[in-house]
Amino acid sequence: MTAAANLTSACGPRIEFDGIDLTLGRTRILENVRFSVAPGSVHAIVGPNGGGKSSLIKTLLGQMPHQGQLTLHWPGEREVIGSVPQALEFDRGLPMTVDDFMAAMCQRRPAFLGLSRRVRPEIDAALQRVGMLDKRKRRMGALSGGERQRVLLAQGLIPEPQLLVLDEPMSALDEAGIQVFEQLLHGWRRAGTTVLWIEHDLEAVLRLADRVTGLSRQVLFDAPPAQALTPERLLGLFSVHPRSESLA
Structure with a gap:
């Protein structure tokens, strides 16, 4: 189109x-x-x-x-408006999983309380779209650069952006x-x-x-x-x- x-x-x-x-x-x-x-x-x-x-x-x-x-x-x-930065700068030694990162970026509820039931379906769908649903329990620091970039793409999808x-x-x-x-x-x-x-x-x-x-x-x-x-x-x-x- x-x-x-x-x-x-x-x-x-x-x-x-x-x-x-x-x-x-x-x-x-x-x-x-x-x-x-x-x-x-x-x-x-x-x-x-x-x-x-x-x-x-x-x-x-x-x-x-x-x-x-x-x-x-x-x-x-x-x-x-959604945005995806060029790279994610963080301490790779932090015990932050993909789910923790998505919770911190995509919900108001504190990330240490886990994913809220309200946004979990959206997060599931976003991780599925970028092929990272099966790695949601992996630490962000253990992911490859390409996998971290996929997670960044996923967070840019929530909520569904118009721009x-x-x-x-x-x-x-x-x-x-x-x-x-x-x-x-x-x-x-x-x-x-x-x-x-x-x-x-x-x-x-x-x-x-x-x-x-x-x-x-x-x-x-x-x-x-x-x-x-x-x-x-x-x-x-x-x-x-x-x-x-x-x-x-």
């Missing part, structure tokens, strides 16, 4: 980035970033390390101050995990979920995204994948160091 065909059934919001500027200390991270994300689409952001990709989604999640206008046009009263923000979710996945992720991505598109997806795997972006924005402090291109990921455009995006500026 294409993004255009999905607009009428989209449950996710349209996102407008209009002249977004971000300065940290005396360093300009983002400058005049303008593009829009269609509702119910899978929209990828690509670019060099240090180009401002993660900073941009942190502005969307309200985690960084910014200038400019950032607007989410929700289709109804329900406004649910999902993904920061390089494929970075630690093995082949089986990549297949799980691609199945999830197709499911989100069918459900009309808006997906904003930072990714370094350009082949995956070419196959799976509806639209691609190239970001290196500024927007260098914004187009469908076949038009965006040309050798000329990618050379321009990745051949120079991100042009972060120190303010005089």
Whole structure:
């Protein structure tokens, strides 16, 4: 299903980035970033390390101050945002199981009291979708990097999001995990979920995204994948160091 065909059934919001500027200390991270994300689409952001990709989604999640206008046009009263970070930083010596982690992330009841009956069906379903239900009693520290990434994907599914923000979710996945992720991505598109997806795997972006924005402090291109990921455009995006500026 294409993004255009999905607009009428989209449950996710349209996102407008209009002249977004971000300065940290005396360093300009983002400058005049303008593009829009269609509702119910899978929209990828690509670019060099240090180009401002993660900073941009942190502005969307309200985690960084910014200038400019950032607007989410929700289709109804329900406004649910899910996010999956690039990696999980924690003490691997902690005796925290997968169930403990899901409880801490997905319910108000203290995790040491176990899973609540109210959210347990959702957690069961999320772990099943990412192929981790049979490892729910394993310690998080004993999981492989790809397995931990699957658990991060699972927590992003609860509650079922209308907008999902993904920061390089494929970075630690093995082949089986990549297949799980691609199945999830197709499911989100069918459900009309808006997906904003930072990714370094350009082949995956070419196959799976509806639209691609190239970001290196500024927007260098914004187009469908076949038009965006040309050798000329990618050379321009990745051949120079991100042009972060120190303010005089």
